Amino acid sequence: MNYTLNQLRIFLKIVEKQSITKASEELHLTQPAVSIQLKNFQNQFPIPLTEVVGRQLFITDFGNEIAVIAKRILKEVEGINYKLLTYQGELAGRLKVSVVSTGKYVIPYFLSGFMRENAGVDLVMDVTNKSRVVESLEENQVDFALVSVLPAHLNLNKIGLMKNILHLVGNPKYFEKVKLGKKSFAKDTPLIFREKGSATRAAMENYLTEKSIAVGKKIELTSNEAVKQAVIAGLGCSIMPLIGVNNELERGDLKIIPQKHLPITTTWNLVWLRNKKLSPVASALLDYIDAKKEEIINSNFQWIQRY
Template identity: 85%
Template sequence: MNYTLNQLRIFLKIVEKQSITKASEELHLTQPAVSIQLKNFQNQFPIPLTEVVGRQLFVTDFGSEIASAAKRILKEVDSINYKLLAYQGELAGRLKISVVSTGKYVMPYFLSDFVRENPGVDLVMDVTNKSRVVETLEENQVDFALVSVLPQHLNLNKVSLMKNVLQLVGNPKYFEKVKLGKSVFSKDTPLIFREKGSATRAAMESYLTKRSITVGKKIELTSNEAVKQAVIAGLGCSIMPLIGVHRELKNGELRIIPSKSLPIITTWNLVWLKNKKLSPVSNALLDYLGTNKEEIMKTHFQWLDSY
């Protein structure tokens, strides 16, 4: 056999995406190039790695076994590269962080200079909802997670990064058509929610329950971006983290609707399991944040103080 590391990486991506087209997009390669590499890799085995039923690609049992072996091989190759860099005096390794969806507006600013200053560090950042973030922590799949609501059932260490401000927002033109009463929460104003498992959804529901507010009509969407676009389009209002709608507030597409007991303020925390043995890269990030987080907040997020 004479397969290459590049073929292993391409095959793993095909297995992950269950699609040559999606794999080629992620790898920034043409679809024919990925197909050719898959064919060359397949030619080295007498048993099929994949099969196509209809127009859907499926990985065979044998292909799944080969993918697991490929993953182990590539992990060892990465380990060799990191060890080489370490012997040369560079910080090297993989940093895996799970981030709740709104956190994508936060975490990159706390990582950019660190990653740029340490080219031997490979960053893997998974952006998902809170339920999945908690799952990755429980299963020790990541080094850190960024959350605004701490999971109480886990024994965690944390570094508090910055505040998370949530306000009720709507499209100004929407209120030219809908007359507000004493409260925006009425049968005439649909309220747009994130899906169950979202920290923003939990914060909204807690706020409404504590104040015995009954919502006339609920709309549920599965991402912050979808909620934002729906509010801009005048589909309804939503309680949203300002970190994700700053530009729209600034240019007038959205405005904050004054309401009692708002804003809701939580804290963005970088958390990790207390019993986790941190890698040199993880410890270096914590040292970096301890030194630089105040300056990062001042440079990029001082505008939050005006709300």
């Protein structure tokens, strides 16, 4: 056996993506380069690691067992590298964060300075919907999660980062005035929702329910960006986080449509399991945020005050 760490990494990515093409894209390698490394790795085993049925790549049972071992090997190698940096006096390790999709406009600003100061820290950030974020917390897959609505069934610690403000927005060319009310809401004005499981959708539905607002036409889309583009195109209006539409408001592509009892205000919270033993890297991040939070907000989010 004479396989390399690079071959292990490539094989693991192929197993994860179930596709040579997708693996090559994520690894920023050409498809032929990935195929050659897979072939060289396979040549060291008398039992197939993969098989192709039709045009679909499948991982064999043996291949899946090798992938489990490969993952363990690479984790140990990573641990050696972090241990070396630690002995050299550097903060080193992996930081895993799960972020609800709109949080991608927030969390990078609270991480960038920390990452610049600590070259030995690797960041893994998963941007997804609230359901997946809560699942990653429940399964202890991450150090931290960024949410605007706390999952009530989990015992969590939290740090409030900043306000999350949601307004009704529309393209002024199509929706200069919209009235959300029990009787006066225009039935020919579609209201655009995020998918079920989204915290933005939950906040929007809670508002509509509390104010007894009946929705006429309803459109459901699966990302904040998709909702934004749909509103710009004139498909309808939506209640959206201000943090994600700043540029569009500045350009005049979108306009805040004032409504009674709006905006909705929640808080962006960095959360972690209360009984979790935080790594030195995770603890250092909390210290950094505690010291720098106000400076980060003042430097990057003062524009919110204009609205």
